[in-house]
Amino acid sequence: MEPNSASYVPGSxxxxxxxxxxxxxxxxxxxxxxxxxxxxxxxxSSFRALLELPATQAMQLLHSSPxxxxxxxxxxxxxxxxxxxxxxxxxxxNKALIxxxxxxxxxxxxxxISPETSSVPxxxxxxxxxxxxxxxxxxxxPGSSNKTQTQKLAKRKERQKKGKESAKKSKNESRxxxxxxxxxxxxxxxxxxxxxxxxxxxxxxxxxxxxxIINHVQSLQRQVxxxxxxxxxxxxxxxxxxxxxxxxxxxxxxxxxxxxxxxPLMWPENPFxxxxxxxxxxxxxxxxxxxxxxxxxxxxxxITPENSLFSYDSSANSASLHSNQLKMEL
Amino acid sequence: xxxxxxxxxxxxxxxxxxxxxxxxxxxxxxSIMERKKAIKLSADLAMASTRNGTACWSRAxxxxxxxxxxxxxxxxxxxxxxxxxxxxASSTMPPVICSRRIRSKKILKRSCSSQVRRVRKIAxxxxxxxxxxxxKRLVQKRTNILKSLVPGGEYMDDIxxxxxxxxxxxxxxxxxxxMRFVASATEVVNRNSD
Numbered sequence: 001m002e003p004n005s006a007s008y009v010p011g012s013x014x015x016x017x018x019x020x021x022x023x024x025x026x027x028x029x030x031x032x033x034x035x036x037x038x039x040x041x042x043x044x045s046s047f048r049a050l051l052e053l054p055a056t057q058a059m060q061l062l063h064s065s066p067x068x069x070x071x072x073x074x075x076x077x078x079x080x081x082x083x084x085x086x087x088x089x090x091x092x093x094n095k096a097l098i099x100x101x102x103x104x105x106x107x108x109x110x111x112x113i114s115p116e117t118s119s120v121p122x123x124x125x126x127x128x129x130x131x132x133x134x135x136x137x138x139x140x141x142p143g144s145s146n147k148t149q150t151q152k153l154a155k156r157k158e159r160q161k162k163g164k165e166s167a168k169k170s171k172n173e174s175r176x177x178x179x180x181x182x183x184x185x186x187x188x189x190x191x192x193x194x195x196x197x198x199x200x201x202x203x204x205x206x207x208x209x210x211x212x213i214i215n216h217v218q219s220l221q222r223q224v225x226x227x228x229x230x231x232x233x234x235x236x237x238x239x240x241x242x243x244x245x246x247x248x249x250x251x252x253x254x255x256x257x258x259x260x261x262x263x264p265l266m267w268p269e270n271p272f273x274x275x276x277x278x279x280x281x282x283x284x285x286x287x288x289x290x291x292x293x294x295x296x297x298x299x300x301x302x303i304t305p306e307n308s309l310f311s312y313d314s315s316a317n318s319a320s321l322h323s324n325q326l327k328m329e330l
Numbered sequence: 331x332x333x334x335x336x337x338x339x340x341x342x343x344x345x346x347x348x349x350x351x352x353x354x355x356x357x358x359x360x361s362i363m364e365r366k367k368a369i370k371l372s373a374d375l376a377m378a379s380t381r382n383g384t385a386c387w388s389r390a391x392x393x394x395x396x397x398x399x400x401x402x403x404x405x406x407x408x409x410x411x412x413x414x415x416x417x418x419a420s421s422t423m424p425p426v427i428c429s430r431r432i433r434s435k436k437i438l439k440r441s442c443s444s445q446v447r448r449v450r451k452i453a454x455x456x457x458x459x460x461x462x463x464x465x466k467r468l469v470q471k472r473t474n475i476l477k478s479l480v481p482g483g484e485y486m487d488d489i490x491x492x493x494x495x496x497x498x499x500x501x502x503x504x505x506x507x508x509m510r511f512v513a514s515a516t517e518v519v520n521r522n523s524d
Contacts, residue, residue: 196462203465210472213495217479220502227509228373232366234516 337504341373345508348372373505386490387498390482435487 374391473491477483480495 200461200465203469207468214475223506227513228370229366230513231369
């Protein structure tokens with residue numbers, strides 16, 4: 001069983017679910033914010049003020065110029081490229097963040113899953129693409145990190161478009177990005193556990209987890225069906241020859257001809273064969289099962305070779321345990 | 331949670347036992363569908379009986395198997411004489427528990443709902459509220475699907491449903507591993523003997 005660890009591996013191309021990607025973005029944004037924090041107070045205060053504004057007021061403030069935000073998307077790229085050498089990144093990236101927040105607060109206004117909002121995530125993630133590539137450029141990293149970031153963002157964009165809750169997810173992520181930047185890998189901000197937005201995020205996160213669980217259970221049940229069909233096709237009768245199965249497979253297993261999926265089970269197979277030997281010993285004394293075993297012995301002469309084949313060194317504890325279990329059942 | 335390899339041993343033991351029991355009486359059933367049903371049923375019952383009725387899903391599985399007409403006889407055959415107590419427990423428990431639980435849940439809901447409305451009424455914009463309700467509806471839909479998948483899931487509340495699901499997944503994995511192992515082994519045997 002593989003636990004789904006949320007550990008963040010820098011620079012890796014994620015094929016993992018959302019929380020890790022947002023963690024990556026958290027760190028990126030944290031770096032950016034730290035750079036912003038060292039800025040002259042005027043810029044920082046405007047950004048912080050934006051953070052502290054409740055959603056509705058921020059939306060009203062920024063909603064007045066949504067189209068200018070879209071238009072400014074091109075400008076600030078040029079700004080940042082020009083200011084790259086100056087090192088004065090703060091003003092354009094600040095503006096970019098404000099525009100992003102504006103875009104995402106526009107989402108908050110239309111939070112229902114509607115077709116029009118699905119177009120907006122593409123805009124926003126396009127914006128976020130630009131915003132993210134600029135801080136990457138400002139780093140002294142080569143373009144490879146840039147590429148990986150855009151790759152990750154493209155993946156996120158795709159996933160957003162594919163998912164049913166695309167609008168909500170992008171809104172949630174953006175809200176996390178825009179508002180929870182000082183924190184790394186925190187789902188709910190302090191004092192906002194019951195806030196409407198964080199509640200909605202957590203609920204949709206729960207929905208995703210439930211989705212995974214459902215898919216897993218369905219796939220396992222389907223596998224059981226297929227395997228039982230396969231077994232039924234292979235064997236001509238119901239009580240198929242377990243003796244021959246366990247006796248003759250010992251050779252191939254030791255030789256290593258069996259496909260790899262069987263070899264991991266070689267270790268548990270040792271106790272299996274032990275059980276079988278115990279079966280035979282126990283059932284020889286049991287009147288109910290004697291006719292059964294009598295029939296089996298008529299058909300196959302594998303029992304004595306089986307005993308000699310499987311002389312595995314097993315601990316006495318496990319052997320006594322199995323025999324105890326059998327005694328309890330019979 | 332039990333160790334997976336011991337789980338597999340137990341499961342295999344009981345499965346072999348069950349298969350031999352159900353093939354004991356009738357030697358005529360050669361159709362593939364019947365064989366498949368018998369194999370699957372014995373595997374399921376073996377799974378469920380290894381749990382010894384300590385998990386709700388195992389009881390529900392046995393109860394469903396014994397309730398279903400076509401598999402009832404087979405199931406009784408497979409389970410055999412030692413499982414009388416198990417069958418009794420599985421038949422009586424789920425309906426009683428579910429009705430009791432549902433009644434208590436209704437009472438609780440009625441008492442709480444009157445209070446909850448007065449506690450917090452922040453003036454949220456309408457669209458934010460609907461976002462919450464949409465998300466809740468999604469979760470509710472998925473929970474219903476999960477309830478339909480896990481045997482005996484309809485009678486449980488969310489938290490115990492998740493626990494039962496985890497348990498059920500562990501057992502399903504063990505079952506799939508063992509079945510795959512046996513299937514490939516028999517295929518190898520057949521290939522070698524041909």
